[in-house]
Amino acid sequence: MAYETLNLTKTARPKWLDRVVVALLAAAASVAILVTLGIVLSLIFETLQFFKKIPLTDFLFGLDWSPQTAIREGQIGAKGSFGVIPLINGTLLVSAIAMLVAAPLGLASAIYLSEYAGKGARGWIKPALEVLAGIPTVVYGFFAALTVAPFIRMTGGQFGLEIASESALAAGIVMGIMIVPLVSSLSDDAINAVPQTLRDASLGLGATRSETTRRIVLPAALPGISGALLLATSRAIGETMIVLMAAGMAAKLTLNPLDAVTTITVQIVTLLTGDQAFDSAKTLSTFALGLLLFILTLCLNVVALKIVKKYREHYD
Amino acid sequence: MIDFSKSAGFNLIRRHRAEKRFQWAGRSAIFISLTFLVVMVGSILMDAAGTLRQTQIAVTVDLGPDAVDPDNIAGARFGKILKSALRAQFPDAKKRKEKKKLYNLVSPEGSFEIKRQLIANPDLLGGPQTLWLTASDDLDLFYRGKSDASLPESQRRISDLEVAWIDTLAQSGSLRRVLNWNFLTNGDSREPEIAGILSALVGSLFSLAVCFALSFPIGIGAAIYLEEFAKPSRMSDLIEVNINNLAAVPSIIFGLLGLSIFLGYMGMPRSSPLVGGMVLALMTLPTIIISARAALRSVPPSFKQAALALGASPVQAVFHHVLPAAMPGMLTGAIIGMAQALGETAPLLMIGMVAFVVDVPDSILAPATALPVQIFLWADSPERAFTEKTAAAIIVLLIFLIAMNLIAILLRRKLEQRF
Numbered sequence: 001m002a003y004e005t006l007n008l009t010k011t012a013r014p015k016w017l018d019r020v021v022v023a024l025l026a027a028a029a030s031v032a033i034l035v036t037l038g039i040v041l042s043l044i045f046e047t048l049q050f051f052k053k054i055p056l057t058d059f060l061f062g063l064d065w066s067p068q069t070a071i072r073e074g075q076i077g078a079k080g081s082f083g084v085i086p087l088i089n090g091t092l093l094v095s096a097i098a099m100l101v102a103a104p105l106g107l108a109s110a111i112y113l114s115e116y117a118g119k120g121a122r123g124w125i126k127p128a129l130e131v132l133a134g135i136p137t138v139v140y141g142f143f144a145a146l147t148v149a150p151f152i153r154m155t156g157g158q159f160g161l162e163i164a165s166e167s168a169l170a171a172g173i174v175m176g177i178m179i180v181p182l183v184s185s186l187s188d189d190a191i192n193a194v195p196q197t198l199r200d201a202s203l204g205l206g207a208t209r210s211e212t213t214r215r216i217v218l219p220a221a222l223p224g225i226s227g228a229l230l231l232a233t234s235r236a237i238g239e240t241m242i243v244l245m246a247a248g249m250a251a252k253l254t255l256n257p258l259d260a261v262t263t264i265t266v267q268i269v270t271l272l273t274g275d276q277a278f279d280s281a282k283t284l285s286t287f288a289l290g291l292l293l294f295i296l297t298l299c300l301n302v303v304a305l306k307i308v309k310k311y312r313e314h315y316d
Numbered sequence: 317m318i319d320f321s322k323s324a325g326f327n328l329i330r331r332h333r334a335e336k337r338f339q340w341a342g343r344s345a346i347f348i349s350l351t352f353l354v355v356m357v358g359s360i361l362m363d364a365a366g367t368l369r370q371t372q373i374a375v376t377v378d379l380g381p382d383a384v385d386p387d388n389i390a391g392a393r394f395g396k397i398l399k400s401a402l403r404a405q406f407p408d409a410k411k412r413k414e415k416k417k418l419y420n421l422v423s424p425e426g427s428f429e430i431k432r433q434l435i436a437n438p439d440l441l442g443g444p445q446t447l448w449l450t451a452s453d454d455l456d457l458f459y460r461g462k463s464d465a466s467l468p469e470s471q472r473r474i475s476d477l478e479v480a481w482i483d484t485l486a487q488s489g490s491l492r493r494v495l496n497w498n499f500l501t502n503g504d505s506r507e508p509e510i511a512g513i514l515s516a517l518v519g520s521l522f523s524l525a526v527c528f529a530l531s532f533p534i535g536i537g538a539a540i541y542l543e544e545f546a547k548p549s550r551m552s553d554l555i556e557v558n559i560n561n562l563a564a565v566p567s568i569i570f571g572l573l574g575l576s577i578f579l580g581y582m583g584m585p586r587s588s589p590l591v592g593g594m595v596l597a598l599m600t601l602p603t604i605i606i607s608a609r610a611a612l613r614s615v616p617p618s619f620k621q622a623a624l625a626l627g628a629s630p631v632q633a634v635f636h637h638v639l640p641a642a643m644p645g646m647l648t649g650a651i652i653g654m655a656q657a658l659g660e661t662a663p664l665l666m667i668g669m670v671a672f673v674v675d676v677p678d679s680i681l682a683p684a685t686a687l688p689v690q691i692f693l694w695a696d697s698p699e700r701a702f703t704e705k706t707a708a709a710i711i712v713l714l715i716f717l718i719a720m721n722l723i724a725i726l727l728r729r730k731l732e733q734r735f
Contacts, residue, residue, distance in 0.1 A: 018631040022545050028537030029546070032558045032605070035598050039569060042576040105345045112342025125346055132353055134717060136659025138688045139710050142695045143356045146703065177352045208331055210338035231564065238566025240662035245695060265568050265662070272575065272666045290572040294565065301564040 043294060046287035053281045054082050059288060061085065065251035065262075067271060067282045082285050084292065086251040090261030094172045094243055095236040097257055101176025102232055106183025107225065113184070114191040115213050126185075133181040141245030144174035149246055152258075161258065166248035169257040175242045179232045186231060190224025190308075191217060223307050230304035234297045240265040264289050357714075363707030367499055370509060371451040371459050373422055374490040377401040377430060379445050386441050389434050394427035398449075406481055417478055421485075423450040425510045450498065451491070453508040453701035455482055459491060462700065499708060503674040504690065508701035511694075513709050515673045519589055519684030520658060523669075526593020526680055527600060527657050532650050534597075535604030539646075542605075543612040544620075544634050563602035570599050571663030579667060587668040587683040595663045600653035607649020611642040644727055651724040655717050661688040687713050 051059070062083015109129065113122055149170035156163040163169075194217050202212040218225070248260025249270065268286045377383075377397050384392040402418050403409065409418040423429075426449040433447055434440055440447075451459070454474050459482060469476050485491050502512025538555075546552040574595035578584045584591050615638050623633035664670075669685050670693065677684035685693070687709065694706040 015629075018629050021631045021635075022541070025537045025541035025545060028534045029541040029552075029555050031534050032538060032555055032562060032601065035562060035573075035601070036558050038577055039565070039573050042573055042581075043569075046576055105349055108342045108345030109349065112339070112346060116339055116342060125350075128350055128353070129346070132349060134655070134659075134721065135353075135356075136661065136688055136713065136717070138659070138661045138691050138695075139356075139360070139714070142691065142706060142710060143360065145695065147356075147359055177349060180349045208335045210335045211331070213338070234564060238568065240566070240568045241692070244662075245692070265566065268568055268572070269662060269665050272571075273670055287572060287576070290569055294569050297564065297566055298561065301561055305560060 039294065043287055043291040046284055047291045050281065050284035050288045053284065058082060059084055059285075063253060065267070067267075067285055080282065082281070082288075084264075084289070086253050087262060087264045087267055087289070089253050089255075090168070090247070090251065091237055091263040091265075093168050093255065093257065093261055094175065094247055094263055095233060097168060097172025098175040098179060098236040098239075099229070099233055101173055102179040102183050102236075103229055105176070106180045106228075106232070107187055109180065109184040110187035110191060111213060111218075114188050115209060115217070126188075129181045129184055132178060135178075137178065137239065137241040138245075140174050140178050141241040144170050144242055144246035148174055156258065163258045164248065164260040166246060166260045167258050168247055168261045171243045171247035172257065174246065175236055175239055178239075178242070179235055182235060183228055183232045186228030186308075187221070187225045190221040190228065193224065194220045223310065227304040227308035230300050230307070234300035234304070237300070238265065238293060238297050240269060244269055264293050268293075360707045360710050363704055364711045366460065366462065366704040367496055367708035369493045370496040370498065371456040372448040372492050372494055373451040373455070373485060374446050374492075375401050375422065375426075375449055376405065376444050376446045378443070379434070379441050380443055381441075384434065384441060386438070389438065389441075390431065392431075394430045398422065398427045398430060406484075409477075414477060417475060418481070420452055421455050421478070421481065423452050423509045424507055425450055425505075448492065448494075450509050453699065454478075456509060457701060458482060459486065459493075499705070503676055504672060504685070504693075505674060508697075508699055508705055511702070511705055513687065513690060513712060515676045516685050516687045516690035516709070517712070518676050519592075519669070519673065520686040520688075522589035522677060522680045522684060523592040523596060523664075523686055524654055524658060526590055527596040528650070528654060530594060530597035531600045531604050531653065535601050535650070535653075536608050536646055538601075538605050539608035539612060540634060540639070543609050544638065545630070559602050559605050563606065567599055567660055568662045568666070570595050571666035573598065574663060574667045585681050585683075587671045587685075588681050589669075589677065589684045589686075590680040591667050592664050592669050592684070592686060593680070595667060596657040596660060599660065599663065600657050603653040603656060604646075604650055607652070608642070608646045611645025611649065612638060614645060615641045644730075648724045648728045651720050651727070655720040655724075658716060658720070659688055659713065661686075661692055664689050665692070687716075 059082050062081060063085050064081040064083045065086045067080045067082060109125075113125060117125060145166070149165055149167060152167060152170050153163045153165055198216050198220060199212055202216045203209070207215070243263045244266045247263065247266065249262050249266065250260045251262045251267070252259065254261065268289050271282055271286050375398065378401065379397070383397050399415075399419055402422065403415065406418055409415050429449050430447060455478075458474050458479070474482075482491075498510055499512045501514055502510055503515035505511040538559075542552060542555065546555075574591055578591045578594055579586055584594075619637045619641060620633045623637045624630070628636065664686050668683075669689050671683045671685055672693075673683060673685045691706055691709045691713065694702045694709065697706075
């Protein structure tokens with residue numbers, strides 16, 4: 001009989017090969033977890049080393065940040081001071097300015113694109129805004145330091161204001177523009193997810209488009225929009241190059257946007273560029289700053305993603 | 317009696333005005349953002365234009381047998397030859413300070429340029445020859461009218477004496493402007509007139525190659541596993557949440573990871589494109605996984621079902637039928653991820669890719685820098701001439717980014733099948 005000569009088990013690929021392939025794929029997928037683990041473990045390990053040298057309370061509640069004084073051992077004041085409050089102050093100041101620029105611009109663009117713009121206009125405005133997101137941050141930093149900061153200084157000078165050549169305002173404004181596409185595309189998604197029936201009902205009752213948008217669409221899209229704003233804030237807090245190039249190095253407690261400030265990210269980079277001993281408090285402090293930054297942004301991201309997700313389920 | 321028509325009419329005008337204002341606000345928001353983009357790119361382009369060409373200066377140098385030994389060209393003292401040639405051209409420079417200014421008209425690279433020209437063309441030997449050498453950045457800026465001659469002498473970078481020399485040179489036709497190939501073929505330098513981006517560009521390409529070799533296979537493997545094989549479980553949920561969160565972690569955190577694990581723990585070479593590429597790979601991994609999953613999802617399930625029905629194993633069905641159909645989408649996502657990696661600066665600063673690199677790196681282990689880091693370094697330099705270089709380097713970076721994005725768009729258009 002013919003089927004007796006047909007030996008299927010021999011011609012088919014061995015089963016174990018399939019299993020190996022699937023195992024390899026699973027290994028690739030678990031790299032994502034390994035990276036997160038690596039980040040968390042390395043940050044925590046080095047941070048613990050740091051807190052052996054500097055007490056946790058000095059770090060969290062200290063009002064003075066001057067790690068650069070720790071140059072050599074045995075020198076007077078060689079410990080430096082590692083109070084993180086001025087850095088948090090600077091980070092929040094720059095991020096707040098950025099959000100004051102990005103939130104209205106991004107939201108207004110998103111509303112115009114989703115509620116008013118025709119298909120043609122939307123077709124070119126949206127990619128044009130996306131270009132802003134594709135430009136490397138070092139380019140924004142260059143523009144902020146060489147064009148925007150001197151411009152602000154000059155304008156301020158005409159009103160008799162003394163403005164530092166590096167200011168939180170310059171860095172914040174430029175960063176805000178950089179974040180506009182992030183805010184606008186996420187808000188756009190949230191606004192588009194609002195069912196058309198809500199709009200039709202409102203328009204049918206005689207409301208104008210802007211009234212419909214303000215009173216019906218925006219409240220319905222609010223969770224999505226607030227998620228977008230949170231993600232944008234997290235992006236602003238973690239941004240490095242613009243502040244590094246345009247906001248200055250001075251760690252001080254100030255709410256004046258015309259002052260030079262420094263941020264967590266700037267301090268991490270400046271303390272780590274150049275050669276220094278790996279176990280000095282100065283170097284280790286960057287990991288404590290990194291951990292702080294990681295926790296801050298992670299909280300914002302988790303909350304934002306949750307809000308966005310919950311909201312989506314609501315209408316689907 | 318209530319007059320509805322009147323109040324309604326009044327209200328309607330007000331409401332329509334509010335409508336107009338609302339629309340106007342949206343339009344102006346878009347206008348402001350796009351104007352910012354145009355002004356930024358425009359001002360950088362204008363700054364960069366100065367780098368397109370550079371000034372050369374004609375110097376008549378003595379290449380007779382006394383100065384250069386024909387059998388040992390490289391051994392000659394070209395610095396001395398150049399200096400005496402300049403003194404002969406402008407005998408009015410007597411004092412030490414004046415002589416120093418005179419020598420500064422030519423780039424410090426000038427003597428090496430004589431040497432290179434001679435080695436390339438030994439026929440020049442034997443007597444006085446007029447050679448074109450790269451002028452210094454101060455001369456270049458002044459000649460192009462970028463430094464203001466009307467300022468008092470003490471506030472200028474260039475003195476009255478030098479101005480007079482430059483005018484003499486210009487009138488005698490000893491100055492010319494040529495295309496600035498140095499910018500594309502040289503490494504970094506302390507002298508703006510000879511600083512170029514080649515070493516940074518090669519460093520970037522090496523890093524990107526490492527980044528792609530790591531993140532593309534891992535990213536696609538992870539995407540295939542999550543889309544095609546993973547059963548809904550705690551583990552796959554965890555991976556999912558992880559990937560979404562990793563995509564939003566600040567890039568600087570990846571730099572810290574690279575510093576402590578790749579450099580500190582594993583002892584890999586500092587400043588090398590290998591470590592840079594590895595850090596960038598970790599950063600681009602979420603982007604690649606997310607886009608690869610979207611590409612896999614866009615392949616209709618009937619592809620897989622047909623293959624399974626014909627007797628293919630699940631692995632065969634995915635690799636022979638689903639994967640090829642999803643490839644264009646995956647490649648598009650990978651190119652966009654690479655474009656992001658190319659523009660990334662902060663994590664590279666932390667693993668030491670800020671080195672002053674003159675030589676073009678020859679391997680992924682050699683000290684290197686990357687194009688965005690070079691931009692950062694130059695932007696920090698006080699010299700006016702470096703500002704132009706920075707702007708030009710930015711334009712080169714943007715050209716690369718535009719090219720990569722165009723390739724991604726074309727790839728998507730050309731290869732995308734409609735299922």
